Amino acid sequence: MDWKLEVVVVSVTDVDRAKEFYADKLGFPLDVDHDAGEHFRVVQVTPPGSACSIVFGRGVKSGQVGEMKGMTLVVEDAEAALAHLEQAGVANSGLQHFVDGQMTAGPDPQDADYNTFIFFDDPDGNTWQVQKRAKRNS
Secondary structure, three states, rough: OOOOOOOOOOOOOOOHHHHHHHHHOOOOOEEEEOOOOOEEEEEOOOOOOOOOOOEEEEEOOOOOOOOOOOOEEEEOOHHHHHHHHHHHHHOOOOOEEEEOOOEEEOOOOOOOOOOOOEEOOOOOOEEEEEEOOOOOOO
């Protein structure tokens, strides 16, 4: 039996600001923006190539605003992801990797899978990490 994670719910304070960040700034395609009155609105975006969507809205809550930490977006090209974030004006950590358990500036010198990262926050303080992994053969 497959267990597929297809939606992550992120609590936000301002739905329009979150939509502008995820859809407009990051460029994640907008799947749904359904407004059912003053107490309920759901917005869903999906990162390109992902089977998992990000949902936020009014009356849609997964916990306290800003408490989501360490959500991971996996990319094949960390440098291209960094360029995308920079071009979009998203504040970020730059490329980092682990050396002896400590985060160190720059990409992993051996280009090892899962050891080059970029960290950034959404406008509400939810923390994302971008992690590099080589393309896998299907």
